[in-house]
Amino acid sequence: MQLSPENMLKALYDTLPDPVLVVDARRRVLTVNPAAIEKFGYSREEFVGMNAAGLYASSKDAEDVGNVLYPLSREAKPIHRRLELRRKDGSVFPSELTVSRIETAEGEAFASVALVRDLSEIYRAQEERLRAETILNTALDTISEGFAVYDDQDRLMLCNDAYREIYSLSAPAIKVGNTFESVIRYGLEHGQYPDAGDTPEAQEDWLRKRIEQHDRPGEPFVQHISPDRTMLVEERVTNENFRVGVRTDVTALSKIKSEAEQLGLIIEGVEQEVYLASLTDGKIISANRAARDNLQYSMDELRGLSPREFNVGLTEDEINEVIAPILSGDSKVHVFDTHHRRKDGSTYMCRVRLERLADAAEPVALAFVEDITERVEIERALERKEHEFTTLVQNLPDFITRAKPDTTLTYVNENYARFVGLSVDEMIGRKFLDFVPESHRQELRVHLSSLSPGKPLKTSEQALVNPAGEEIWYQWSNLMVFDNGEPVELVSVGRDISEIRDAQTRIASQSRALELRNDALEQFSGIVSHDLKAPLRQIRLFADMIAEDVGAGKTEDLTMFSGYISERSDSMDRMINSLLAYSQLAYQRINPETIRLSDAVSAAWENLAVNALEAGAELIFDADIAVQADLHLLTQLFQNLFANSIKYRQQGEPAVIRVTGRADEDGVTIVVEDNGIGVDPAQSERIFGVFQRLHMDEKLYSGTGIGLALCRRIAESHDGRIVLDTSCERGTRFIVTLPA
Missing domain, CATH: 3.30.450.20 (PAS domain)
Known part of the structure; x- marks a missing residue:
């Protein structure tokens, strides 16, 4: 199970060895991590609400930091400086303070986060x-x-x-x-x-x-x-x-004639410990002053000892293994680390350089010994810090890289290498651009070239494809390090923002759906207030006229008035039924799938078979393509367009309907045209409104004026559109576009 970035950040916040404090706009502490509680000695309850200025050892430092950061409404860069802080018990420790602002999604700063790094160990080192x-x-x-x-x-x-x-x-x-x-x-x-x-x-x-x-x-x-x-x-x-x-x-x-005396005088004054030992019996022949002083033995005492007796760092077998190449003559010099014990029992770590003297009368070895206790402690401390840093970096969920200015990688963490599908070693030495999709490379080049000493840090969003073929969006923070105005290193951190982008997409989709529904509500309110009320007003008018005639004893017009009432009632019934059909289809949940265009066209034509036969209509369809759509809704769209073509045909001329389609990388374009009476270009938008009829004579052209409104809703539900081609000179041509 993959943890979310929020959980990862919380885990990092809770386990980070350095103190972290979140401070509000009034410099009051909002929250702290466990490391801050341990470092400063305050409980979490004591911290919350505390004035952060009280943690500074120097009031001037507190004032300087406050002047830079506050008020939070003023723009300011993150603070990074060294100063002294005070614990609850009054003790002071040197620290490296990094303070950044926390902003809302709208970019408004409402708090600041401070990262404290204790420099005591570094200063001591x-x-x-x-x-x-x-x-x-x-x-x-x-x-x-x-x-x-x-x-x-x-x-x-x-x-x-x-x-x-x-x-x-x-x-x-x-x-x-x-x-x-x-x-x-x-x-x-x-x-x-x-x-x-x-x-x-x-x-x-x-x-x-x-x-x-x-x-x-x-x-x-x-x-x-x-x-x-x-x-x-x-x-x-x-x-x-x-x-x-x-x-x-x-x-x-x-x-001096004696070579032995010459050698003795040379090594006696050297500050490094020097020993001359026999390879025959293993006894010390001579030792210089530095060796005698450090081991606390006199020369006479040392001559009776073997180096094995004050060596405590190696076992007997390990010593034999070390000196074996020297004894056999396979090696003239051998260097190794061990521990020596002084006469008082104390020990020290040392590095021994053992060299066999080739021209000596008997097998002897010269040993140079260096006390490396202090150096080893420093090296171990550095190794621990390096290990802690490496562990932290490798376990962060983000991608972390370091590269030369030309994007040649010098470091990548395991997470990035695992995403790419290569090992860390395989990625080192290759260009960072090699792992960016080709379509994004030029944009990234422009982005990196814009980094400058004045603005060395910028962010960008990129879609990366993992070995499984999944596209995942990452936000990259790219920092170019400059030295005397020249770029020397590029440090990049990539964070997975796929869930954020998905949420943004869902919000945008929901906003669009809400906008469509609000538009429909506005239209519906207009229909209720005007179109549906019109038949009611006429029915009420004729009913009043009937009442007046009955009251006056007149009956000759009652049949005509009741006919008008019946006709208006039928009209209103058709409008209500059409509005019901519109509400059922306009916002029906679509189930898109890959279908053939011919499936929807054929189904729509079959539904109108009787109408087409009576009108002698002909359908020409010669461009079958694949589309991603809801078959039922797309069939309804074509059925409404075909029905209009049959209804509004030229008098005495059979209707001819032609359907063509083409697909490209942007989507699908479908054209439906006929040889009918056509539509005035000035009415190209009005015809898509609910109950909008251009021909008011229902005896000549029946209908409620809802068919094209439904076509537009179906197209929009597929994130597409339908328009009237106003350049068509004869007949009517509608253009439907659907996304890829």
């Missing part, structure tokens, strides 16, 4: 991020190693002061945004690299090789930046194609 950035920048500036990161376009993203100090001759070019090549070339031109040679050719060759080393980094290498200063250069490429470089001053180390 931002503070934590800023604190982390501050710590990172402080840490980078405190270490003696030079540190630099270049992005995937090889532009400098960040570096520390030590990096600029190391390359002092290149310092003017070491600016964020400059490329690695431009920095190296500037230093080369100012004598930063003595190993580059003295000739332009040698320097260009050195520059080419240095850029290749930077693009495809390998093992660390030694670089001379002056005759008496040497740097150890280590560069790595991240998964995002960033280049991370560390410059360590090894001038003093170059004088």
